[in-house]
Amino acid sequence: MSRRARGRFSNFCNKDLIVLLDMDQVLADFEGYFLKRYKERFPNDPFIPLEERKGFFIRDQYAKLRDDLPDKVRAVYNEEGFFRDLPEIEGAVSAALEMSKMEGLEVFLCSSPLTEYQYCLTEKFEWIEKHLGPEFLDYVILTKDKTVINGHILIDDRPRIKGSCKSPIWEHIVFNACHNLTSEVDGKRRLNNWTDGKWRDIIEDFKKRI
Numbered sequence: 001m002s003r004r005a006r007g008r009f010s011n012f013c014n015k016d017l018i019v020l021l022d023m024d025q026v027l028a029d030f031e032g033y034f035l036k037r038y039k040e041r042f043p044n045d046p047f048i049p050l051e052e053r054k055g056f057f058i059r060d061q062y063a064k065l066r067d068d069l070p071d072k073v074r075a076v077y078n079e080e081g082f083f084r085d086l087p088e089i090e091g092a093v094s095a096a097l098e099m100s101k102m103e104g105l106e107v108f109l110c111s112s113p114l115t116e117y118q119y120c121l122t123e124k125f126e127w128i129e130k131h132l133g134p135e136f137l138d139y140v141i142l143t144k145d146k147t148v149i150n151g152h153i154l155i156d157d158r159p160r161i162k163g164s165c166k167s168p169i170w171e172h173i174v175f176n177a178c179h180n181l182t183s184e185v186d187g188k189r190r191l192n193n194w195t196d197g198k199w200r201d202i203i204e205d206f207k208k209r210i
């Protein structure tokens with residue numbers, strides 16, 4: 001049975017492990033591509049190398065360098081084509097595809113859109129279609145508040161995910177990114193990358209628990 005049919009007809013049976021995958025900096029290289037485009041657009045302005053990035057929002061760290069930089073940072077990721085052209089994080093697409101074919105498991109993409117949604121919203125869908133295939137378009141959750149979403153695991157690079165629900169149902173696995181390596185993660189498990197295969201251990205571990 002195809003993934004689409006399985007999703008439609010299984011009614012998300014209780015035995016399914018529901019995995020929520022964040023997009024930016026988990027599947028798509030937001031930070032690396034941001035820096036490339038920023039340097040191209042503003043070659044004479046100071047920049048922060050990826051090894052020195054700290055804190056989730058790029059604009060907050062640039063604000064400490066100079067007052068005019070946060071607007072320039074926003075101009076880069078609000079530009080048409082930015083989200084569409086984000087490169088893949090190494091190994092992310094093959095891991096997501098492999099995960100989506102596993103028995104007893106449903107994979108959803110769970111991503112927060114920018115408030116300046118003009119390009120970001122449609123381009124996130126374009127990215128998914130191009131990299132993961134049209135079947136994945138039925139498994140997209142775009143929300144500003146991930147705490148109200150149902151699922152067993154959320155793999156996300158943002159170290160603290162806050163929202164209306166104080167005790168989200170999912171367990172947050174922190175995906176390592178340049179900005180969060182020194183962040184406090186309150187004892188949460190971390191996933192280093194998609195290439196060393198450790199994501200499979202996490203999935204197997206959760207499968208035993210549900």
Ligand SMILES: O=c1ccn([C@@H]2O[C@H](COP(=O)(O)O)[C@@H](O)[C@H]2O)c(=O)[nH]1
Pocket residue numbers: 022023024025030056057058059110111112113114158
């Ligand atoms: O420095 C920045 C600025 C904006 N973003 C955007 O925030 C959300 C985060 O989404 P996640 O689903 O938590 O990855 C998204 O719209 C980014 O484009 C950011 O990540 N970093």
Ligand SMILES: [Mg+2]
Pocket residue numbers: 022023024025026156157158
């Ligand atoms: Mg993210």
